[in-house]
Amino acid sequence: MKKSLHLVLVLIVTLLVGCNKNEDEVSDFNVTLDVQYEDTFEGIIYPSFLYSSASLQGLDEESDFFEFKINSNRSFEGRIRVTNDKFIKETVVSKNIKTGNNEFSFKLLWKFDNFVNITTPGYTHFKVELMDKSNKVIATKNIQLSYRGINECVYAVKNSAGEVKQIYSFFASYVNEDSKLLDTFLSLTLTNHNKQYKSEPLLHLSSGWAGYQLGERYVFLQVLAIVNQLYKIGMQYSSITDTSNAATKIYSQNVRFINESLILQNANCVDGSVLLASILEKIGIRCFLVTEPGHMYLAYSKTGKTEPEFSDLGFIETTSISSGNFPTIFNDKIITNESLFISIRKAREAGIKPIQ
Numbered sequence: 001m002k003k004s005l006h007l008v009l010v011l012i013v014t015l016l017v018g019c020n021k022n023e024d025e026v027s028d029f030n031v032t033l034d035v036q037y038e039d040t041f042e043g044i045i046y047p048s049f050l051y052s053s054a055s056l057q058g059l060d061e062e063s064d065f066f067e068f069k070i071n072s073n074r075s076f077e078g079r080i081r082v083t084n085d086k087f088i089k090e091t092v093v094s095k096n097i098k099t100g101n102n103e104f105s106f107k108l109l110w111k112f113d114n115f116v117n118i119t120t121p122g123y124t125h126f127k128v129e130l131m132d133k134s135n136k137v138i139a140t141k142n143i144q145l146s147y148r149g150i151n152e153c154v155y156a157v158k159n160s161a162g163e164v165k166q167i168y169s170f171f172a173s174y175v176n177e178d179s180k181l182l183d184t185f186l187s188l189t190l191t192n193h194n195k196q197y198k199s200e201p202l203l204h205l206s207s208g209w210a211g212y213q214l215g216e217r218y219v220f221l222q223v224l225a226i227v228n229q230l231y232k233i234g235m236q237y238s239s240i241t242d243t244s245n246a247a248t249k250i251y252s253q254n255v256r257f258i259n260e261s262l263i264l265q266n267a268n269c270v271d272g273s274v275l276l277a278s279i280l281e282k283i284g285i286r287c288f289l290v291t292e293p294g295h296m297y298l299a300y301s302k303t304g305k306t307e308p309e310f311s312d313l314g315f316i317e318t319t320s321i322s323s324g325n326f327p328t329i330f331n332d333k334i335i336t337n338e339s340l341f342i343s344i345r346k347a348r349e350a351g352i353k354p355i356q
Contacts, residue, residue, distance in 0.1 A: 028073065029072075029073070029074055030073045031070065031071070031073075031130065031138055031139060032071040032072075033068070033070055033130050034069035034070075034071075035066065035067075035068055036067045036069065037145060039160075040157055040158075040159070040250070041065070041247075041249075041250065042247050042248065042249055042250070043145055043146060044148060044245070044250070045124070046152065046154050046250070046252070047087075047118050047147065047150045048115075048148075048151070048153050048170065049170070050065075050115070051115050052154075052170040052352055052355075053170075054110070054112060054351075055352075056350060056351045056352065064105055064106060064107050065108075067104070068080055068104045068128070069102065070101075070102040070103075070104070070130065071100065071102070072099060072102070073099060075098050075099050076097050076133070077096060077132070078095050079130075079131045079132070079133065080104065080106075080128070080129070081127075081131060082108055082126060082128050082129075083126070083127045084124060084126045084127070085124075086111075086114075086118070086147075088108045088109050088110055088111060089111060091107075091108045094133075115355070116355060116356045118147065121146065121148050121149055121245075122146070123144060123147070124145055124146075125142050125143065125144050125145075126145065127141075127143075128141050128142075128143065148243070148245060151254050151257070152243050152252045153173070153252055153253060153255045153270075154167065154250055154251070154252045155168050155170060155171065155253065157249060157250060157251070158249040158250075158251075168289075168340055169342050169347050169350070170352065171274065171296070171342060172274075172289065172347035172352050173352055173353065173354060173355045174255045174257065174258075174270075174354075174355060175258075175289075175344050175347075175354060176257070176354035176355070177277075177282045179259065179282075179356070181258065181259050182258075182278060182282045185229070186279070186283065188229070189226055189229040190205060190208060190209065190225070192229060192232070193229070194206075205225060209283040209284075210222070210283075211285060211304075212304045216302045216303065219302055222280075223280065223314065224326075226279050226280065227276070227326075227329060227330075230276070230321050231321050231322065231324050233262075234265045234322075235266065235267060235322055237268070237322050238268050239268055240268060241253040241254055255270050257355070257356055258275045258278045259356075268319075269295055269296045270296045272298075272318030272321065274289070276316060276318055277344055280298075280300055285301070286301040286305065286306055286344070286345055287300045287301075287343075287344050288313075288341040288342060288344070290315075290333070290341055291339075291342065292336070292340075293338055297315065297316065297317050297318060298316040298318055299315050299316070299341065300313070301313065301314075302314055308341040308343070314330070315330065315331065315333045316329060316330060317329055317330075317331060
């Protein structure tokens with residue numbers, strides 16, 4: 001996503017600063033400071049978007065969501081300081097201010113590790129200060145922005161031309177194959193499965209979680225055991241996706257973290273797909289989140305491929321897990337031009353990491 005869009009939050013402060021030579025001298029130091037926040041986001045911070053795009057390859061490393069415009073009738077060595085208690089560490093950059101118009105954008109020191117604790121919407125203020133090289137403040141402005149909770153995933157953006165750009169790959173941020181919670185789940189699943197099929201050697205997971213080491217049949221047995229365990233713990237379908245967000249340029253929906261889905265034992269199509277993808281990726285089985293208009297389900301590779309090939313894919317309809325109807329759960333899908341595959345492994349390689 002380009003970060004050079006028309007911007008809407010324009011906050012201007014003009015200050016006349018004396019030269020401090022003597023009281024009789026009239027100051028001619030005129031500085032204008034404009035601080036602008038990315039127009040696309042309509043004055044709203046999306047923690048999940050910030051996190052998902054933090055290490056995304058191909059983005060301008062020097063640009064961020066704020067732009068600072070300084071107009072000065074003199075050249076001077078300046079510093080810009082940005083502070084906010086909730087979202088960033090104090091960020092200070094030095095800039096050579098030239099006579100005339102100056103435009104700057106730079107990376108703020110976002111508190112990414114704290115984002116997971118931002119679970120409800122609210123308001124926050126950023127303080128922007130323009131200083132000279134001796135740290136004397138020349139201009140100051142407070143900027144109020146609203147913010148959304150970390151569970152609100154941005155999956156599409158409307159640009160200035162009115163075109164909707166899909167960024168479904170950001171759903172991969174909610175897949176968390178690194179979660180320690182999965183170790184407990186997998187241990188319990190293996191114990192229960194082998195106990196249930198103790199007298200049926202063909203269904204027994206005799207080698208535990210082996211990924212692709214023992215062939216396609218063993219891969220399916222592992223997937224079957226995990227889906228069966230989700231059914232046994234009472235995983236129910238829940239259609240909750242909407243949020244209170246009334247943005248007109250951002251398309252988003254609520255996505256539960258995998259610990260929330262396991263504790264609450266309910267999930268919508270996205271929740272269930274990211275949960276199952278997390279578990280399968282944990283044991284080395286490569287997964288794809290498959291999006292279609294208004295729906296998501298999971299696909300996995302039978303042989304370990306990270307690019308989707310129809311003959312290599314197995315499908316799981318996560319919304320049917322609560323039914324226990326396994327032919328329906330594992331039924332083949334009809335792939336159309338609207339079916340988009342998000343490879344979890346490719347998302348990781350592109351820089352999209354698990355949020356928690």
